[in-house]
Amino acid sequence: MALAATLSACSGGSGTPGSTGGDSGDAAPAVPAPKITISPATGSAKVRPDKTVVVTAADGELEEVTVQAGDETVEGEFDSTHTKWTSKEPLKPSAKYTVSAKATGKGGPAAATSRFTTLKPKVGLEVVDVTPGIKGETVGVGMPIMVRFNAPVQDKAAVEQALEVDAEKPVKGAWRWIDDKYVIYRTAKYWPAHQKVKFTAHLTGVKAGPDTYGMEDHSTTIKIGAAWISSVSTKTHMMVVRRDGKVVQTMKISAGMATTREYTTTSGVHLTMERGNPVTMISPGKKEGDPGYYKEIVNHAVRISNSGEYVHSAPWSVGSQGRANVSHGCVNASPSQAKWFYDNFHRGDVVKIVGTSRILEWNNGWGFWQMPFSKWQQGSALES
DSSP: OHHHHHHHHHTOOOOOTTOOOTTGGGOOOOOOOOEEEEESOTTOOSBOTTOOOEEEEESSEEEEEEEEETTEEOOEEEOTTSSEEEEOSOOOTTOEEEEEEEEEETTEEEEEEEEEEBOOOSEEEOEEEEESOOTTOEEOTTOOEEEEESSOOSOHHHHHHTEEEEESSOOOEEEEEEETTEEEEEESSOOOSSEEEEEEEOOTTOEEETTEEEOOOEEEEEEEOOOEEEEEETTTTEEEEEETTEEEEEEEOBOBOOSSSTTSOOBEEEEOOEEESSEEEEOTTOOTTSTTOOEEEESSEEEOOSSSOEEEEOGGGTTTTTTOOOBSSSEEEOHHHHHHHHHHOOTTOEEEEESOSOBOOTTSSSOGGGSOHHHHGGGOSSOO
16 A cells, blocks of 8 residues: 555646646746847947947847938948948948847847937038039049148048049059148059049048048049140240140240240140130239339130249240240240140140250149159058
């Protein structure tokens, strides 16, 4: 009877109502849902625009991350395990951002949101001018890209890194800082002709100095035309104009008389800068009544330097053109040929002048080609 009672007690768990069973202590614990962490945390204010947005997931993998300010979306990338997402670009200053993230795991799906605001910088950096930048303009193969900012740039490397030049026919080039607000891009050799070049300043959120951030991007598309190269010899008194290597005009000219430095035409690689019809030319540093003072009104004038040199019409020197230099430093041409040059030039076309003792300074007008490219590169804030 004792044995029977013992066996009866050990055979319980028959599945009757109320029975707990003999293995109730071995039930598996619940699997937690993924935990999503977002930085900057929701409610953050005055977030620096150069701060990186980071989203992580524990106990699961990230499926989707979206970072937006209005209609603008911030690009980012996942790591190899899909447990971390990191933004790839700076944020916009003075903007409200929303971060939305979704994750999945054995414990089920999860979602999280963060809303934060970026700071308003004391100084907002912007591009105020890009030359060339005239809509519909075609420029020459020597044309530089000249960029001016509204405020001084202290971290030039950071800003220069944000400047992109994308050419259909790429060639080597470099930026050179002229001062804290002015930077110029020049190629090592002339641009290949007949192409488009897109310049983009990816300034949004770039830290340019203490309390100074880029406010927005800026882009310009530049159309490079034919290769117009004019060769001037002050010794033979001739100017030969080539278009894509083919001679299209031969002009008799008269250059500077060279009795003084200011009356000596500069030798070197000039670029055509602007034109006027007419242009009033006044002797530099002299006033009416002084010896050597002049005031001339000239037609069809194309500027090639800042020191007063033009290619222009000079009917008064036609008799000397082709045989003597009698000008105050400009390149004189006959009225008909000066008009032809005026009508066909583009900003950034090349005018090479040889034969004088006065050399064009690299910073006289757009004389940038006077500086060897190896030296030009030294003006960049980035390591070569």
